[in-house]
Amino acid sequence: MSARKRKIRVDFKKNRGKRSRAGHEWREAVRQDQTDDLNADERISGKGNLSRKRTVIAEESEDGELIASLDVDVKDCLTGRVLSIVGSHQCRVQSEDGRVHVCAVRQVLRTLMKESRNTVVAGDIVLFEPLGDAQGMIHRVEPRRGTLGRGNDRNQQLIVVNVDLAVIVVTGVSPHFKPSLIDRFLISCEKGNVSPVICINKSDLFNYRELLPIVGQYANLGYPVVLTSAHTGYGIDQLREIIAGRQTVFSGQSGVGKTSLLNMIQPGLALKTSQVSIDSGKGRHTTRTATLQALEFGGWVVDTPGIRQLRLWDVGREEVEGHFIEFLPLVRYCKYPNCMHIHEQQCGIRDAVAAGLISARRYDSYLKILNDDES
Numbered sequence: 001m002s003a004r005k006r007k008i009r010v011d012f013k014k015n016r017g018k019r020s021r022a023g024h025e026w027r028e029a030v031r032q033d034q035t036d037d038l039n040a041d042e043r044i045s046g047k048g049n050l051s052r053k054r055t056v057i058a059e060e061s062e063d064g065e066l067i068a069s070l071d072v073d074v075k076d077c078l079t080g081r082v083l084s085i086v087g088s089h090q091c092r093v094q095s096e097d098g099r100v101h102v103c104a105v106r107q108v109l110r111t112l113m114k115e116s117r118n119t120v121v122a123g124d125i126v127l128f129e130p131l132g133d134a135q136g137m138i139h140r141v142e143p144r145r146g147t148l149g150r151g152n153d154r155n156q157q158l159i160v161v162n163v164d165l166a167v168i169v170v171t172g173v174s175p176h177f178k179p180s181l182i183d184r185f186l187i188s189c190e191k192g193n194v195s196p197v198i199c200i201n202k203s204d205l206f207n208y209r210e211l212l213p214i215v216g217q218y219a220n221l222g223y224p225v226v227l228t229s230a231h232t233g234y235g236i237d238q239l240r241e242i243i244a245g246r247q248t249v250f251s252g253q254s255g256v257g258k259t260s261l262l263n264m265i266q267p268g269l270a271l272k273t274s275q276v277s278i279d280s281g282k283g284r285h286t287t288r289t290a291t292l293q294a295l296e297f298g299g300w301v302v303d304t305p306g307i308r309q310l311r312l313w314d315v316g317r318e319e320v321e322g323h324f325i326e327f328l329p330l331v332r333y334c335k336y337p338n339c340m341h342i343h344e345q346q347c348g349i350r351d352a353v354a355a356g357l358i359s360a361r362r363y364d365s366y367l368k369i370l371n372d373d374e375s
């Protein structure tokens with residue numbers, strides 16, 4: 001990771017969060033964090049407004065996101081993974097030794113980061129200072145990979161980050177196999193830099209050979225496909241092997257068998273993914289967003305309503321082609337640089353479809369996504 005350090009001036013912002021009834025040491029640290037800001041210097045602007053700012057040394061990631069305040073001794077801190085966000089500004093963080101800490105987020109970090117609602121997200125790797133009994137204070141958020149969320153490039157709401165793998169669950173029977181849904185979700189994966197795996201479940205109920213032509217298309221594009229049955233256990237070992245040691249999301253239409261698969265992978269896992277609440281010291285809170293569950297054989301899984309629906313990032317019309325990976329080498333044969341490959345003449349994509357180089361089904365899916373048609 002390469003990061004630059006720089007001095008920046010941040011607005012004075014008072015933390016108006018309610019005081020916690022939690023452990024004394026932690027409460028003191030949170031209060032200290034708030035009063036830190038009182039060291040801000042005051043200036044009167046030209047219009048006579050009082051402004052309060054303070055100078056902090058911050059670290060900036062490659063893409064310009066401010067990720068850390070550096071006035072803390074790293075020796076006293078632990079690295080952990082955010083399991084879930086709780087209440088307004090707290091989260092559960094699992095340190096490398098497996099212990100879970102309820103952590104507050106440094107006020108200055110919230111001020112520094114571009115999108116305060118994305119300051120800390122499930123899946124984040126953070127540096128935190130352990131305080132009192134299983135509590136802590138987050139000082140730094142590491143740069144993120146593999147992101148899933150909602151919104152567009154300018155206004156993103158991240159649901160989960162540092163996702164290594166997305167298991168897209170479909171079935172050959174009920175609910176009916178819908179390759180266009182797979183294509184939609186593949187776009188979200190490509191956009192978020194998450195590797196997809198297509199999991200065809202309920203294999204005990206249908207003849208796999210009927211799906212081979214479509215499965216072959218995905219395999220040819222380089223997307224791994226696994227066949228499973230949550231009833232007979234077929235393919236579950238293979239699925240375990242694929243997700244071991246990684247952070248995986250499970251997605252798919254209602255009824256495809258995600259809950260059943262999770263419970264086959266590890267008994268009780270699905271129940272945990274749907275109901276998580278913790279006692280944060282301010283009363284009981286149910287987690288707001290995604291929740292990571294640790295796997296006994298290493299790794300984490302996430303299964304949240306937001307991701308289940310397979311409707312994630314807003315992708316602009318002109319952006320869609322870039323996420324159909326088999327289009328990429330062929331768009332240069334389009335006569336018009338802004339070709340949308342719909343009815344333009346001399347279009348490399350339409351020619352490739354006619355020549356059988358691009359599947360007509362995938363092309364049809366492309367047109368449907370452009371038209372926002374979910375059939």
Ligand SMILES: Nc1nc2c(ncn2[C@@H]2O[C@H](COP(=O)(O)OP(=O)(O)OP(=O)(O)O)[C@@H](O)[C@H]2O)c(=O)[nH]1
Pocket residue numbers: 201202203204205228229230231232252253254255256257258259260261308
């Ligand atoms: N025959 C067969 N039935 C399955 C299999 N996997 C799941 N089912 C059944 O399919 C139904 C739906 O399974 P769930 O695991 O609840 O599906 P889900 O994807 O979690 O659904 P939502 O919670 O609505 O998102 C249940 O009746 C399961 O018993 C399978 O591999 N084979």
Ligand SMILES: [Zn+2]
Pocket residue numbers: 331334335339340341342344346347348349350
């Ligand atoms: Zn074209």
